[in-house]
Amino acid sequence: MSVEQRPQEYRDHPVRSYVLTGGRSHPTRNTLRPETLLLAVDPPRLPPPADRQARELVRLCRGTLALAEVAAYLGLPVSLVTVLVSDLVDGGYLTLRSNHQPHLLPGRGILETVLDGLRNL
Template structure:
């Protein structure tokens, strides 16, 4: 078995993927205590992390030196968004991170933005 390097995240295998179920990370919890959407920005406060939090919490905190979206953190952790939100809400609850709404430069219905996204998707296909 070829186990991935530690920087690839805990309990990952090149062939099998994650070796533990994602909801094990959140102790089976599916509802965060803090409201997040995928664009919510999260940033570390510099407060010490409680000892009882797991490696995913440490990894998530390490991604928050600069404002980072919930979606980006979920991607880096290779966890479903809802599990990532639970992990991040634990970090908010202990004061290790704070959140704020993203600063949108476009309105959600901005035609230029939607066309740029569509063009980007077409290039990927």
Template sequence: MNDGPVERTSPIRPYVITGGRAESEGEPLAWESLVMATDAPFPAAMQPEHQAILHHCQGLLSVAEVAAHLGQPPAVVQVLLSDLHQWGLIVTRPPIAPAERADVTMLRKVLRGLEARL
């Protein structure tokens, strides 16, 4: 007997959700890209998945987080986000590039200076 919650997969297949599209229009969003819903009104006749994305994206979320909330593969969410972006219902921000590594010798000098003052 299993006491935990039973996870169920959606009866709707991913290719149905995307209308048979396997790729988004243009450059696909990176999983780390941030998305946020705009204040633009959206039509009530939208797919439930599009509406769910807009509901979750009231603040900044990454593409991977949106996929987790929807329980869909990131590739499916990338297609849906591409639709929303084309319709002007979300704004996107590319991932922030990793910072360059600081010079360790400079950090050691700063540390020694701070230790000398203590």
């Protein structure tokens, strides 16, 4: 079997996820979704103790990228990147661009029209 025909082998990350997040498994904010758009704050000045993943994450977000795309580029699970992104947003190094629109309820008139139509059935 040639190299091109072999399926990609599973490659474990040399550093465990809980080490990268400081032992945390949940982000500090619950508004992050895989489709949330991320953008680095200009100029992105990370503190000296920032790890390689944080620096690479901010570098990737110089252009707008979705959280899931960043996770794919870094080769890390989305759940892990969510925790890292949450920390960077809290620190003021990343901003969120969400196209999530709050659900707007229909007006009272429309609801009454629907109710009247249902009653007439």
